Amino acid sequence: MDSLKDWTSVLEWLKRPFFAFVAAIVLGAMLLSTEILDWLGLGSFRWIVAILFVLASCIFLSQVLAVIWKTIATVGAAIGSWLERRTVAKNHRKRLHQLTDDEKLILKGYVDRKTRAQNLDRFDGVVICLEDAGVIYRGSNSTLVYGPTIRFPYVITDFAWDYLNKHPDMLTADRHG
Known part of the structure; x- marks a missing residue:
């Protein structure tokens, strides 16, 4: 049960954008260089490093995309509100004329x-x-x-x-x- 708790804390740590980015960079460098993996004694666990790299990269990209999506939604709502106010004002002016x-x-x-x-x-x-x-x-x-x-x-x-x-x-x- 403790090992599950340990993995949960690692995942919580990886959910932070900076740490997910750093983990993706480090794991990517390890995948590109067999010397680093051999030096760390992980040469036979390359597939695990690859899975962790994909996981860290996906977490980081999802967080970046979430921020971009939220920004687009906020800007879109502001533009929509501005256009609506402008249209209402134009219609009111037209009616007053x-x-x-x-x-x-x-x-x-x-x-x-x-x-x-x-x-x-x-x-x-x-x-x-x-x-x-x-x-x-x-x-x-x-x-x-x-x-x-x-x-x-x-x-x-x-x-x-x-x-x-x-x-x-x-x-x-x-x-x-």
Whole structure:
């Protein structure tokens, strides 16, 4: 049982990249030079040295490949996240350039009053369109009743807030006639 424990500790030692690399180099040098094997008295055990060389090399290469794979995955995730944010921003900009006059009127209330929230009719089709487009969102489920309409507080998204405050001229109505 002790010999199994010894081999386990050797394998744990070899799992470290530096030691696996050193072991592969030393064992490779031993395989290339029969004089070294004979000097160590291992000439008849060349096949064992070869197996250990392959094992150490595989352990080292697997660790190197794991690091490379993890790096590629991390970089890929970062690039994917950046592309997604860029695409979302592009789609939001495009949607803001396609606002109807009624949508502009609602959004103008945020910019003109310099407020991030307005109480709007939840069942108004224009409010629903702006919410579905991700331009505004319901800030609370608490209702406010003003006359015959039920209103909810709606908050403008950070992107829409920043973009419309930089381009307030986008909110002028294009009414013809």
